Amino acid sequence: MKKAFWDSLQAQLSEDPPVYDHAIKLLGEIKESLLSFLLPGHTRLRNQINEVLDLELIKQEAENGALHIPKLADFIIGMMATLCAPIRDDEIKIIRDISDVVALFREIFAVLDLMKLDMVNFAISSIRPHLMKQSVDYERKSFQEFFDKQHGSLEITTEWLQEAASEVLSSDMDTSVLSGAVAGATDISALCPTAVLNHAYVKLLKWDHANRLFPEPVLMDQSRFEEMQRELNQLTITAAVLLVIYNMTGAAISGLSGFLDRLKRIIKVLLTGMHTVSFHLVEAMVSMSEQICVEVNNCLSQHGFSLLTPEKEAVLKGQIQAISGSDNSVRKLIDLRIQTFLKMHLASSNPKSVAIPGGLGPIGSELEEVTIKFLHLANYNKLVFSPYYDTILTKVLKKNGSQLPGIGEEEQQPSLG
Structure with missing residues (x-):
């Protein structure tokens, strides 16, 4: 199914003139992913993403034959480099060297998935001490109830x-x-x-x-x-x-x-x-x-x-x-x-x-x-x-x-x- 999807994108972009329906949907998903990485205080970055990845404007450019995907890709990769963890720097460098549009989209989504995983792991590590304390308190309380029923005898x-x-x-x-x-x-x-x-x-x-x-x-x-x-x-x-x-x-x-x-x-x-x-x-x-x-x-x-x-x-x-x-x-x-x-x-x-x-x-x-x-x-x-x-x-x-x-x-x- 994945291969059929990317083959369909390749077929659309290979038409004369190119059809950008799938590409625009992918840009919309990339935009949402980038926005999901932002914190409430990242106002400037949020404005940049909304301005450059304005889907209505992108659709108009596509209809008039003025859409330039490599330019958008450069912005996306630059934003990913800004938001990703240092461990993903090598993957970002690899993406920069890809010229084929379909392969570029595929790798961008692969790295975005890794960035989402990094974000989840970071969130878990941040709240782990609180979860641990709550878990310890809950188990100890539950065991105390059992202990009381045993009349304090273990x-x-x-x-x-x-x-x-x-x-x-x-x-x-x-x-x-x-x-x-x-x-x-x-x-x-x-x-x-x-x-x-x-x-x-x-x-x-x-x-x-x-x-x-x-x-x-x-x-x-x-x-x-x-x-x-x-x-x-x-x-x-x-x-x-x-x-x-x-x-x-x-x-x-x-x-x-x-x-x-x-x-x-x-x-x-x-x-x-x-x-x-x-x-x-x-x-x-x-x-x-x-x-x-x-x-x-x-x-x-x-x-x-x-x-x-x-x-x-x-x-x-x-x-x-x-x-x-x-x-x-x-x-x-x-x-x-x-x-x-x-x-x-x-x-x-x-x-x-x-x-x-x-x-x-x-x-x-x-x-x-x-x-x-x-x-x-x-x-x-x-x-x-x-x-x-x-x-x-x-x-x-x-x-x-x-x-x-x-x-x-x-x-x-x-x-x-």
Whole structure:
């Protein structure tokens, strides 16, 4: 339809004498678009646009054969250059070099659409703080009504945060033993509330949804956390398989990005539906090990390397199939590094500076996508429900009179996006 429209315009302008019906309509649309970019105080620019793009005058010029479209186009492009964002300067320069009238009109409308998008994005960014505050206030008020009906009891949330505190404390105790720290340095009263809450958010990505109720403040986002959990489970197995493959083959196939992408596609296909009841991970890993060995040998052959010996092939298959077990050491290592990566993002004032741990590089782009979604959910949830978390953590951590900074008093971390 678009091609037919522009072909019709070309046909009209090619007639002798030219017919300007479509062109005048387009000029009218361009005029309206330019006027829509103006602020109330842009009186001089508004007068210029109305004067130069006076459609009645343009129609009279067309009827008398005096219409000069290139002159109008120069004015339009100049006005667009005045009103557009700096990021559109290159597109404006390209338009200036177009001599064909139809192509010129087409590109002008394309750039005008981009300018409209810029304007919308600017408007959204301007009102975002106000929308965020209203959203936070509304959600907190709605939750308070629910909280009152529960008689001020958030049992599931308390249990969730208590578990997180115990796990953080256990982790700190292990670290203190390794470092020779003095006994008592890891007393629960010394735990940072924010660290406990960050760990609690990561725990939601390992939640047993079939047998446990979800904490009340994150209940509305349960489906999103479930989706991220499924994505991370698949990425964990993918990274574990790739780590096994590259450890076995060494430098022979390292650096071949095309081969890495092919392996990832194969693994993703074979893990499709992994979260469903009918999916059998053990069988999938057997098929995967067979297919991976074929792909590795093909790659080695194409690049002039020796094929895997039957012994190495058997070892590779066995190591890949072993990843189906939740207690597999490689799988547990990858899982731990992913959790650490997510907690580092939550704790960092500049999440983009967080380096990807070893072994996660091959899934870096996919992991970053999940991390962005996770940070948006966690940081917004923290913003809304920090007063409730503060109250519960104060009791859980038994501060012994030492007033630690609450969740709501600490700086909210920016999102990765």
